[in-house]
Amino acid sequence: MNLFIKIFMFLIPISLIQSQDCKSKIIVETDIVPVNILINDSLVSEASLFQTELADGIYRIVVMENVDRLDAKMFVDSIELKNCEEKKLIYKNQEKVYLDSSPQDAYVFSGDSLLGNTPLFVPKNLNELKLTKPQFEDKVIFKNQLTDNSVVNLNFIGNHKEESFFYSTTFQILAGTAIALGVASAYYKLKADDAFEEYQFTGIKDKLDETNDYDVVSGVTFSVLQINFGYILYRFLTE
Numbered sequence: 001m002n003l004f005i006k007i008f009m010f011l012i013p014i015s016l017i018q019s020q021d022c023k024s025k026i027i028v029e030t031d032i033v034p035v036n037i038l039i040n041d042s043l044v045s046e047a048s049l050f051q052t053e054l055a056d057g058i059y060r061i062v063v064m065e066n067v068d069r070l071d072a073k074m075f076v077d078s079i080e081l082k083n084c085e086e087k088k089l090i091y092k093n094q095e096k097v098y099l100d101s102s103p104q105d106a107y108v109f110s111g112d113s114l115l116g117n118t119p120l121f122v123p124k125n126l127n128e129l130k131l132t133k134p135q136f137e138d139k140v141i142f143k144n145q146l147t148d149n150s151v152v153n154l155n156f157i158g159n160h161k162e163e164s165f166f167y168s169t170t171f172q173i174l175a176g177t178a179i180a181l182g183v184a185s186a187y188y189k190l191k192a193d194d195a196f197e198e199y200q201f202t203g204i205k206d207k208l209d210e211t212n213d214y215d216v217v218s219g220v221t222f223s224v225l226q227i228n229f230g231y232i233l234y235r236f237l238t239e
Contacts, residue, residue: 023054023055023056024053024054024055024056024085025085025086025087026051026052026054026079026087026088027050028045028050028061028089029048029049029050029088029091030048030063030090030091030092030093031092031093032065032073032093034046034067035063035064035065036063036064036065037050037062038060038061039052039059039060040060041060046066056082057080057081059080059081060076060111061075061078061079061089062074062076062077063075063077070115070116070120070121071120071121073093073123074123075123076111076113076126077091078111096122096124097121097122097147097150098120098121098149099119099120099121099122099129099141099146099150100118100119100149100152101118101119101131101133101139101151101152102151102152103133103136104117104118105118106132106133106152106154107131108120108130111128115129122146124143124146125143126146127143128140128142129141131152131154135156136154136156137155139152165235166236171232171235174228174231177228178225181222181228182225184217185225188217189214191218192218195207195214199211
């Protein structure tokens, strides 16, 4: 076999192995200080200039100011590496805008990263933000919609809770009526007892009639009191 062919056949596998083993290279540069640089949510550097080699694939890059406050500077990016290429990523500090929502205290996400709760300052360079709040419809805000002092109105999709019966005017009226009926029932019952005692002592028939009248009034007011209390108890058990 020709010597040249033998050398060529020997070199082909070596070149294939080298092409399979090669990695892509990224360089990250930022003017944020102090800074944390994360790749796929793993901290890889705290330097403003960082470079590393990675296998081909898709990577999530987060460059964030290493401070403990809600308006910390942050860049979130996604890159695809292939064919053993080299990429330089530059993240410069840019102007931030004030973002608010109605109602407030909505979660603000950039991708999967929580930036904070409204109101807060967000970087202008973010392509897309998502606002979420329990019982409200999610709202997506795009880069061209971000203006200073933006207020995002969130649509309520939850269930409107009715006013508690115990804080309603109806309950206050029923409670007041129950007290009045209780007092009236006790009062007329005492009057009936007094009239009956006087009838027993004097034997005057009018006092017996008076006793019966007081008993009727006391019985009626007590019956209405029971109905009143029964309705209050029913509302308590069904609320």
